[in-house]
Amino acid sequence: MKLCVALDLPTKKENISLAKELKEFDVWLKVGFRSFIRDSKEFLYKLKEINENFKIFLDLKLYDIPNTMADASEEIAKLDIDMFNIHASAGKKAMKAVMERIKKFEKRPLVLAVTALTSFDEESFRKIYGSPLEEKAKEFAKDAFESELDGVVCSVFESKQIKEVTSKDFITLTPGIRPFGEEAADQKRVADIKSAKENLVDFIVVGRPIYKAENPREVVERILTNL
Numbered sequence: 239m240k241l242c243v244a245l246d247l248p249t250k251k252e253n254i255s256l257a258k259e260l261k262e263f264d265v266w267l268k269v270g271f272r273s274f275i276r277d278s279k280e281f282l283y284k285l286k287e288i289n290e291n292f293k294i295f296l297d298l299k300l301y302d303i304p305n306t307m308a309d310a311s312e313e314i315a316k317l318d319i320d321m322f323n324i325h326a327s328a329g330k331k332a333m334k335a336v337m338e339r340i341k342k343f344e345k346r347p348l349v350l351a352v353t354a355l356t357s358f359d360e361e362s363f364r365k366i367y368g369s370p371l372e373e374k375a376k377e378f379a380k381d382a383f384e385s386e387l388d389g390v391v392c393s394v395f396e397s398k399q400i401k402e403v404t405s406k407d408f409i410t411l412t413p414g415i416r417p418f419g420e421e422a423a424d425q426k427r428v429a430d431i432k433s434a435k436e437n438l439v440d441f442i443v444v445g446r447p448i449y450k451a452e453n454p455r456e457v458v459e460r461i462l463t464n465l
Contacts, residue, residue, distance in 0.1 A: 239435060239465045242411070243458065244293055245285075250277045256448075257288050259455055263462065266293040266320070268443055274298065279317055285391035286318055293320040295411075295441075299352050300443055301325035303334040304367035308339040311349070315340045326351035326378035327367075333385035339375030348409065349383035352391045353400075356414035356428070362407050376403050378419060383408055389440065394429035397437040417461050418447070431464050 243265050245253040253273055261304045267285055274281070285292055296319045300307050302449050307324060324336055325442045333351060353375040354363055364372040372395070379390045379400040389409025392400060397410040408432065414428040434442050442460065 239439055240441050241303070241458070241461055241465065242268050242441050243448055244268045244270065244413075244443055245273055245449075246270060246445050247273075247449055250281060252279075253281075254284060254288070255257075256454060257285055257292070259287040260458055261292075263455075263458055264291070264294050265458065266441065267463075268295045268297050268445075270297040276374045282317055282319060290457055293339060294318070294379055295320065296322040296347075299323055299325055300336075301328050301351045302332075304335040307332045308335040311336040312339050317345045321350065321388075323350040323352055326353055326382050326390065330381050330385050333382060337386045348388040350389045350391050350409060350411055351385075351387050353378040353382075353396065354392065356393045356412075372399070376400055379404055394433050394437050394439055397434075397439045401438055402412070406438070409440045410438070411443065413443040415444050416447060417440040417442075417444060417457075417464070420454040431461065435465075446455065 243260060245267055247253045247256060269282065282294055285294060296314060300310055304416060307328060336349060354371050358371065360371050367374050375392055375396040376399055380403055382390050383404040389411065390400060391411050393414060394412045397412060400410055401408055412434060415434060416428050417431050448454045448457050
């Protein structure tokens with residue numbers, strides 16, 4: 239299981255400072271909407287300058303018509319990143335279009351599909367998708383697997399079942415991780431490291447428990463010790 243640290247701080251300066259503080263660790267860094275829109279691709283290059291071994295997950299959750307998603311994915315694949323994500327609910331045609339477009343790259347990034355956002359609870363998910371969350375998450379995962387994606391973004395609670403209906407090697411990345419039982423905040427389906435391990439999760443994403451800590455390095459060290 240690998241740790242992915244969310245760089246979700248309010249300013250580029252703060253994110254860079256956190257990355258520098260963690261440069262000695264073997265971790266992935268998640269760059270989301272706010273950071274990428276504000277700081278652009280140069281920010282990604284800056285992270286690699288801090289530690290060329292940092293792996294970068296570009297968390298933009300692409301969702302559009304198939305050709306537009308494929309176009310965007312091609313541009314993303316030209317950046318020095320290691321993983322990005324799209325929405326499974328865009329459909330198999332869109333997911334296949336993305337994979338077809340980026341297969342020409344000798345070293346393409348991993349591509350994950352978002353199943354159900356961890357901010358959803360059962361009621362709010364049903365209201366939008368009209369299906370039970372767990373059932374639909376597995377369906378989305380099967381669609382992504384059949385479209386030859388590398389894995390999915392899901393909650394800890396769907397991870398093991400998703401691997402059972404796809405493959406043990408199909409990647410599951412789980413946000414909403416509160417490593418040692420910290421406050422859930424705006425997430426609904428949160429879990430700790432122990433649950434993540436039990437459910438065969440490949441990547442855990444941790445944000446607030448690290449960057450809001452008095453000593454982020456100490457928290458990261460403790461997390462890595464428990465993986």
